[in-house]
Amino acid sequence: MNRGDNRYKEYINGNIRSILWVIDMAKTAKKRSGTAQDASHEDVFKMVFDRIQTGILIIDPETHTIIDANDHAESLLGVKKDKFVGKVCHDFVCPAHCGQCPITDLNTPLHNTERVLLSASGERIPILKTVAQATLAGKAYLIESFTDIRDRKKAEERRIALLAYLNESVLRIKKPLELTGENLRRIEQQAGSGDYTPEEIRMQIRLQSNNIMTMAATLQDLASTAAEERDDIPERFREFFVGK
């Protein structure tokens, strides 16, 4: 699944629907406090909130402090909840500077938008982020949900590097082969002219033959890379084409 894939969008939207359903359940539970059914709603809420494989942060839009987070958010951030709940989000999880919050300051809606999450270890984790606004007990909150896309980014980079490597290999074969074809025609003429010694002709044929063998080796490498989809594409190609 990639970002533009409908199945992926459905997956994300499904997660969001789950979250909104949970919030709705929580609201309902609050209204019905005291009944036997409340405990089960709270349990469902807690279970889904903590087990869903989407990080969730609940943020106070006025102070930008983190009110709550689920287990997956805790795991992605790499730090216990009590260490970041109560902290300001842009100091901790969001690379945006103070006063430049995309939601409250810049009014930019975030819906499955590619962003970076700062983990406690300083790792910049690529995520798909959605921010929804919700009102609970008369107070507005921001519900941030995010999905870790490190694997997808890695796969994308591998695909780009692989394509670049294939492109490079084709370029290193196609034109040199054309040139080799021309050289062989020239050698044929030279052989017929009588102006060149057999040793000169032999040497040139050997040169073209060696070049063809080198191109064949490049082609073999290309075939192996494509077939096995190895991740050991030479680093120099990766650096050069992926720009890292």
Add this chain to the structure above:
Amino acid sequence: MEDTQALDLSTDTQLFLLLSAPQAINTMNLLMIKKILTGKCTPLIISLNQPCQVLVKSYAKEGITPDQYYVIDAVTHYAGGTMHPDSHTRYINHPADLTGLGIAITEFLKQIPSPCKCILFDSVSMLMIHIPTATASKFLQFVVNKLKISDVSGIFLCVEKGLDPVILSQMSAFVDKIVDFEDIQK
């Protein structure tokens, strides 16, 4: 459109990337040698396409004698031929021996007495058979820098559309002009 005036080597140090169809690359080599000699420059041919022994014969047919040019031959040994080094000819063991090639260029640039020197690199496309684009790009950048520092002109022959867009854009950044051989012929 470029014309032959675009390849005036006598007035100033210039670096060109010369593109041609595969069938015209040897003609282009000959034309460029003549052009360099007409401009009263001494050519240093870096040959990755033909053994020196064959080049000498091809040039002789055009009335160009071996004392008029210098050659770095990167293919004779690779093709199992016999090497005959002299003051005008140096041999490299393998076309991918960039260190040897770099040393030979440096030494020849010091050795050639003529005040006007011009390198003819034949060809970038053949170099690409032996080394990856990224390595070729770094090496060519090294050669170009060396030429600029030494105030030497250079012509890099290449098969048209034979370069990765990345290397082409890099080459266009460090040569003065990219010239199409067809335009020169017109």
